[in-house]
Amino acid sequence: MKAISLFSGGLDSQLAVCLIKQQRIEVEAVNFKSPFFGGDVKLAEAADNLGVTLTTLDISEEYMAVLKNPKYGFGKNMNPCIDCHAFMIRKAGEYMQEVDAHFIITGEVLGQRPMSQNRSSLDAVDKLSGFRGHIVRPLSALLLKPTIPEVEGWLKREELLDISGRSRVRQIELAEQLGISDYPSPAGGCLLTTENYSRRLRHLLDLKPDIGPRETEVLKYGRHFLLENRALLIVGRKAAENEAILNLAEPKDYLFKVATHPGPTSMLRYFGHPSEEDITWAAAVTARYSDAIDLPIAKIKVWQLGQSPSIREVKPFSRELTPTAL
Numbered sequence: 001m002k003a004i005s006l007f008s009g010g011l012d013s014q015l016a017v018c019l020i021k022q023q024r025i026e027v028e029a030v031n032f033k034s035p036f037f038g039g040d041v042k043l044a045e046a047a048d049n050l051g052v053t054l055t056t057l058d059i060s061e062e063y064m065a066v067l068k069n070p071k072y073g074f075g076k077n078m079n080p081c082i083d084c085h086a087f088m089i090r091k092a093g094e095y096m097q098e099v100d101a102h103f104i105i106t107g108e109v110l111g112q113r114p115m116s117q118n119r120s121s122l123d124a125v126d127k128l129s130g131f132r133g134h135i136v137r138p139l140s141a142l143l144l145k146p147t148i149p150e151v152e153g154w155l156k157r158e159e160l161l162d163i164s165g166r167s168r169v170r171q172i173e174l175a176e177q178l179g180i181s182d183y184p185s186p187a188g189g190c191l192l193t194t195e196n197y198s199r200r201l202r203h204l205l206d207l208k209p210d211i212g213p214r215e216t217e218v219l220k221y222g223r224h225f226l227l228e229n230r231a232l233l234i235v236g237r238k239a240a241e242n243e244a245i246l247n248l249a250e251p252k253d254y255l256f257k258v259a260t261h262p263g264p265t266s267m268l269r270y271f272g273h274p275s276e277e278d279i280t281w282a283a284a285v286t287a288r289y290s291d292a293i294d295l296p297i298a299k300i301k302v303w304q305l306g307q308s309p310s311i312r313e314v315k316p317f318s319r320e321l322t323p324t325a326l
Helices: 009-021 045-049 060-068 081-098 119-129 169-178 193-208 211-222 239-248 276-288
Strands: 001-004 027-033 053-059 103-105 223-229 231-235 254-258 265-270 298-303 310-314
Touching: 001 009, 001 081, 001 265, 009 027, 009 045, 009 103, 027 045, 027 081, 027 298, 045 053, 053 081, 053 254, 060 081, 060 211, 081 103, 081 119, 193 211, 193 223, 193 231, 211 239, 223 276, 231 276, 254 276, 276 298, 276 310
Parallel strands: 001 027, 001 103, 027 053
Antiparallel strands: 223 231, 231 265, 254 265, 254 298, 298 310
C-alpha cells in the first residue's frame, strides 16, 4: 500500500507523513515547483529525515492557466488558493496513478486558513481535483467524512486526528513526541500571497496577458518602474540581483549600466518598439541609483544580448524627481 503526500516541508505536511507511515503505509513525498512556490533546497533534507522519497515536479507552464483564470477567484492578493490546491491534488493524483499508489495525503487542517481550508473550500478542492474520496487529511480526518482508504480499511480511522483551527499547540506537541524539530514557520512561502509581488504581477499581466513562467521570474528582483503601458524597467539593488537580471534578459530587452561608476544593472522590457526618449529615461533612472547620481552628465552603457554596448550620456534623475517604483 502506497500513498502520495503533497509535501511542503512545513510542520503539518511532515506530521501528515508520520501519521500515515505509523500505519505501515509507504509514503512518497511530492513537491510542486513553479516561479511562485516550491523547490526549497531544504525539502530533500526534511524528506530524508522522515525516511521518505522526495519527487519534485515542475508545474510552471500548466500553472499559468490556473493563475490567469481561477474558477474560485483570488484571495487577498494574487493567490488562487482553492484552484491551486485542487490543481496540485490533481497533479498528485495523476502521479499516483503513474506509480501505482493508492491515495493522496495532505497536511491541510480544517479551519486553519479561514478562506481556503473551511469545509466548503475543502469540498470544492476535492470536487475540482477529480480525485474525491482518495484525498486523506490525517490531521483533521476525524472531523471530515470518511475517505475511501478509511472505508476500505487501508487506514485505521481511529488513529487519525481531529485537529482544527489556527492554533498549532497540538501540532507542536505531536512534533516533540515524534522527534521533529526542524520545520519552517507557518508564514507561507508563496509569492502570490505577498502584496508587493502581486502588484507587480498584475501590472505585468496588464501589459502582456500571455506571459509565460520565465517572464514572471524577473518580478522577484530589483526596483520596478512602469513606463506607462509600454515597458517595465527593473533596476538591480545588489550584486546578486544584477546577475539575476542579466541571466533573465531576453534578446529584445535593453540592458543598462553606468560606464564609469559602481551602480546597478537595469533591464528595460518593452512591449512594442522603444523610442529614443524611453531609452534615455531608463538610462537616467539607472544613473540615479548609481554613484554617478550627482554628476551633471553620466555615461551609460546600453546594449542588447549579443550586441556591442553603445554609450549614452544622460542627466541622472535627482532624488526628488525619481519616478515612483511599483
